[in-house]
Amino acid sequence: MSENSSFDQLKARLQDTHNLQMAAAVLSWDQEVYMPVKGAAARGAQLSTLNAQAHRLFTASETGQLFEECLAGLDSLSEDERSLLQEAHYDQGNRI
Numbered sequence: 001m002s003e004n005s006s007f008d009q010l011k012a013r014l015q016d017t018h019n020l021q022m023a024a025a026v027l028s029w030d031q032e033v034y035m036p037v038k039g040a041a042a043r044g045a046q047l048s049t050l051n052a053q054a055h056r057l058f059t060a061s062e063t064g065q066l067f068e069e070c071l072a073g074l075d076s077l078s079e080d081e082r083s084l085l086q087e088a089h090y091d092q093g094n095r096i
Contacts, residue, residue, distance in 0.1 A: 005073075007066075007070050007073075007085070010063070010069075013057060013063055014088055017057050020050050020053055020054035024050040024051055027043060030043075058091075067085075067094075071085070
């Protein structure tokens with residue numbers, strides 16, 4: 001696929017989603033280990049925001065369109081790229 005291809009755009013979108021999920025994981029860990037007792041309400045709001053944003057990004061119609069474009073060009077992807085696409089597509093509730 002060409003530079004700044006659908007695959008590259010999808011990969012960047014998936015990386016953003018992953019980063020949001022990992023930030024939420026750190027906050028969750030901190031909630032269990034170090035967070036002051038009176039911080040629960042604020043932490044809940046922070047986690048809710050991060051998880052909602054990750055979900056919106058992953059389930060956005062633009063993400064679906066990028067998946068479709070990548071599937072259409074599946075033969076031009078490397079084995080590693082196809083594996084990433086397959087795993088991410090599965091996470092979205094689909095199978096290739």
